[in-house]
Amino acid sequence: MSASRIAARVQRIKPSPSSAAADRAAELRRQGKHIVNLVVGEPDFDTPAHIRKAAFDAMERGETRYTATAGTPALRAAIAAKLQRENGLPYDPKDIIVTCGAKHAIFNALAITVEAGDEVLIPAPYWVSYPDMALACDGVPVVVPCTEEDGFKLTPALLEAAITSRTRWLIINSPTNPTGATYTGRELRALADVLLRHPNVLVMMDDIYEHIRFDSDATPHLLAIEPALASRTLVVNGVSKTYAMTGWRIGYVAGPADLIAALDTLQSQSTSNACTISQAAALAALTGDQTFVQESVQTYRARRDRALESLNAIPGISCKTPGGAFYLYVNCSGLIGRTTPQGERLEGDTDVVLYLLEQAGVALVAGSAYGVSPFFRMSIATSIDVIDEGCRKIADAVAALD
Numbered sequence: 001m002s003a004s005r006i007a008a009r010v011q012r013i014k015p016s017p018s019s020a021a022a023d024r025a026a027e028l029r030r031q032g033k034h035i036v037n038l039v040v041g042e043p044d045f046d047t048p049a050h051i052r053k054a055a056f057d058a059m060e061r062g063e064t065r066y067t068a069t070a071g072t073p074a075l076r077a078a079i080a081a082k083l084q085r086e087n088g089l090p091y092d093p094k095d096i097i098v099t100c101g102a103k104h105a106i107f108n109a110l111a112i113t114v115e116a117g118d119e120v121l122i123p124a125p126y127w128v129s130y131p132d133m134a135l136a137c138d139g140v141p142v143v144v145p146c147t148e149e150d151g152f153k154l155t156p157a158l159l160e161a162a163i164t165s166r167t168r169w170l171i172i173n174s175p176t177n178p179t180g181a182t183y184t185g186r187e188l189r190a191l192a193d194v195l196l197r198h199p200n201v202l203v204m205m206d207d208i209y210e211h212i213r214f215d216s217d218a219t220p221h222l223l224a225i226e227p228a229l230a231s232r233t234l235v236v237n238g239v240s241k242t243y244a245m246t247g248w249r250i251g252y253v254a255g256p257a258d259l260i261a262a263l264d265t266l267q268s269q270s271t272s273n274a275c276t277i278s279q280a281a282a283l284a285a286l287t288g289d290q291t292f293v294q295e296s297v298q299t300y301r302a303r304r305d306r307a308l309e310s311l312n313a314i315p316g317i318s319c320k321t322p323g324g325a326f327y328l329y330v331n332c333s334g335l336i337g338r339t340t341p342q343g344e345r346l347e348g349d350t351d352v353v354l355y356l357l358e359q360a361g362v363a364l365v366a367g368s369a370y371g372v373s374p375f376f377r378m379s380i381a382t383s384i385d386v387i388d389e390g391c392r393k394i395a396d397a398v399a400a401l402d
């Protein structure tokens with residue numbers, strides 16, 4: 001028997017670093033320190049009223065019992081309609097499963113497919129959960145670093161070089177957390193051409209930020225560009241970010257029948273259906289008035305522009321304009337090697353973030369958490385006032401460096 005009663009698959013993983021930074025900020029706040037929180041990974045808006053009301057009405061109607069594991073027929077039909085309407089993807093509702101958030105969807109997708117030693121290609125900077133999820137499923141996360149010059153995007157050459165006979169998955173997240181990188185149709189076409197040469201590679205499209213994008217032209221979906229990939233692609237999405245519904249825990253996956261059936265089997269023996277009341281709310285989100293989506297994106301855009309202007313005026317740090325999501329991935333290479341008023345040398349972005357937290361009271365996440373340094377992630381899912389205060393304090397703390 002092993003010395004620890006915790007299984008190796010859990011010993012291999014660590015809690016999400018975004019939460020660790022948030023925890024440290026919360027601890028300082030508990031000690032009475034004023035902390036400007038620029039860590040948050042969720043919309044700061046309330047869920048729109050018509051969505052909340054749909055949940056209330058569902059409860060009143062008695063929709064409080066189990067549904068089919070894959071979700072209510074109405075919600076699956078609404079998701080199929082959304083995928084057709086917005087993405088041009090022809091899915092049958094039976095090829096869709098509703099999950100307890102996109103995170104749950106991605107985890108289960110890896111769990112049903114990854115054998116020990118299978119490789120999961122993860123372009124970096126990446127969402128912090130991907131590598132640990134791969135590890136938890138006995139896989140090998142293969143991080144593919146992407147450069148700021150390439151817009152933090154995977155190039156066909158990088159993809160081709162990373163694929164081996166053990167590659168099981170490629171995960172693409174566009175717009176990307178943490179960089180806001182947004183793939184164009186032409187870039188997706190070029191990646192599709194590489195993928196067509198490697199028929200055993202499965203593709204996970206994490207579309208969770210699809211609506212939070214700032215350029216006017218909607219990018220065609222990878223599968224609209226190359227329908228031949230549909231037989232080995234899972235389209236992962238959810239209502240968390242688009243409709244400010246992070247706490248409701250509704251995500252979904254569309255894909256080929258065998259993968260959806262396996263997801264259904266695993267989910268039926270683990271979590272069962274996603275929350276029934278939340279499913280009713282998600283149905284209202286997808287089928288109801290979409291004004292909130294446009295309005296919130298306008299708000300994010302104004303915040304992005306304001307934060308970019310302030311940050312790019314600070315000597316030693318710089319930030320490229322993100323195409324979507326609600327984060328800025330800020331280059332802090334000009335601060336590395338500088339000395340704090342306490343006489344400590346900033347060796348990397350973890351030091352920078354710690355300095356900005358302790359000295360300026362501004363909570364951020366170090367780029368090391370996302371696989372590409374030296375950067376830090378700033379969330380703009382907060383008010384302009386908070387963003388202004390944060391940028392001002394960062395500027396002061398940077399000015400205090402030697």
Ligand code: PMP
Nearest residue numbers: 101102103127177208238240251
């Ligand atoms: N993918 C990415 C890239 C994310 O940033 C998040 C949330 N932080 C998720 C998936 C998960 O979203 P949820 O589980 O709330 O649907």
